Amino acid sequence: MTTTTAPAVDLPVLAGTPEITRIAGVGTAVPATSYSQTELLDILDVDDPRIRSVFLNSAIDRRFLTLPPEGPGGGRAPEPQGDLLDKHKKIAVDMGCRALEACLKSAGAMLSDLRHLCCVTSTGFLTPGLSALIIRELGIDPHTSRSDIVGMGCNAGLNALNVVSGWSAAHPGELGVVLCSEACSAAYALDGTMRTAVVNSLFGDGSAALAVVSGDRRVPGPRVLKFASYIITEAVDAMRYDWDRDQDRFSFFLDPQIPYVVGAHAEVVADRLLTGTGLRRSDIDHWVVHSGGKKVVDSVVVNLGLSRHDVRHTTGVLRDYGNLSSGSFLFSYERLAEEDVARPGDHGVFMTMGPGSSIEMALIQW
Template identity: 30%
Template sequence: MSTGHHEMPFAPMIAAVGTALPPHYATQEETCAGLRRLWAGKGDALALVERVQRSIEVRGRHLAMPVEAYHAASTFAEQNRRWNACALELGERACRAALERAGLLPEDIDQIVFVSVTGISAPSLDARLVNRLGFRRDVKRTPIFGLGCVAGVAGVARVTDTLRAFPAHTSLLLSVELCSLTLQRDDTSAANVIAAQLFADGAAAVVARGAQAARKSGRAGGAAVLATHAVFYPDTEHIMGWDVVDSGFRVVLSAGVPALVREHVRRDVDAFLARHGLSRRDVRHWIVHTGGPKVLEAVAETLELPGDALDRSWRSLREIGNVSSASVLFVLRDFLDEPCARPGDHGVMMAFGPGFCSEMALLRW
């Protein structure tokens, strides 16, 4: 498969990305003060809070609730009710922002893909948004749960794969993650202490158009999705995910993630690019999920990237934390909004998640 200009008319296009953040904001100092109050008297946990704060790089995060509200005991059912209420509001805002940026209306959307790993509902959130925003009665809905952080890129891949079959259609990908609502108050494990300072809340929506729909619109801008690729690493289920317990979702987060990235990612990226006649030298833009400092360092090291290649990922991590599946879409929005890409530039969008797995998308401006 060539990625020359002659192929661009047949590739789906990312037209716009809209984002939304909840109104409550806590600096990392405020978060850590809250954790110290929560785990007062538990010396090992308090020492770990301090060590993580020094290394996590996050300066502050937007949260579904005020910091002090997280101290109250809460059942899984109560947490999930909060998730449903906040996710609906954030999801609506992100969808409206993406549609406005794309110059479209809800009735222009043919398909909605909804991803989340921090709450559950049936009917799923996308069904409630059909009523709230006025999508068409024949809109196709695909809710996806369980992909975690990788779902931002996986969602773009699934949406654009469908648009290759339906080039006259327009699709909407919505990611809503409220990671703070999964806080386990009695869990002082390293994984929970890290998650409490790394993961954050927010929503992102992507409008993607099939080749015919994009040509018909006549709107300039955006990026073509030339190809996508998924990699599953066998026997790594223990690396990342949830243990579902009576009090909700208890995080599983192994220290082995950066090592897996170093072991596999260069080979996988090189093979993906080679199939399309490219190498890493041909890629000007790297849109990488903000998995945390050690993950970003591992990506930069194993791919031998220039020093500034992941600047937007680092900036997003510092300003809003890791918003799970939405994180890479926040970074994508910055690439689309800022005048950094020129026509003809190639980019690779990449994320990792439970499985353990990675997903990639090859973009061209």
């Protein structure tokens, strides 16, 4: 694997946190079609003022989506579950291939350098999974090891990074990739209810990939030092994707209180993450938070004592793409990397939230 040129900086490893991996590159991809919230309200013929308010007060300007085809009268009819699964397969594979190629280019690597591919999705179920389909589509070496994380939700990108970091530590010098590919257009229910309106106002399609490697100090990206996880067991049903018998399809549910529940528990996870490192929250230079929605981001900001500047990439991704589920935080990390403001010795925190209800965090250092 070739890497981008950068001076090697020998940084001390925090006590009790041996170097696991370094981040070598990041890449993203979205579908070709995007819509403003106002355009979506018109296309979906929404006139309920309560639902219109949910769309227009979401802090989202635009989202990339693949909508149902127009019917005879110009309206958009709900798609059967089988058609949604077909849509998921097509979109998730296409976006995933493009995000993977962009990620490898960012890392100065080629498809032939890839040794492990971990694919994450919650917007459809496939057997064989996305990893096998993308390996076939791109002609990747069929001996490449792979894993698929399915159904964990918006937090799952960090769960995958934890898994691939372990693989990386056991295979120094070999390239692993976490690939999150979420075709949220394939998880929509168009029934005019407030339950589905909240979901339909929020999610967008997108894929993001992160390349990691251990044992190579020439890699200029940050080291992944530590993970922390927490399941809010009393709120297990507050975010869920289950079968709607009336709609005859899967349907996503978000409890209105979930932003405040997540925010109230954010400190618990952050404190556990930093325990034993000698760091305080005020020592964290860069925060990369999942773009879960305006209320959840606001709640995290308040409870962790962050500034608006700290979450500028998070709110920017929410504005430009909506909630991209498991890959959202990687879209934010890509913006941070492009900004080129992180300096050797800086610390950062990745934070994702999702069903369970769960919070995941990772500590990184440049």
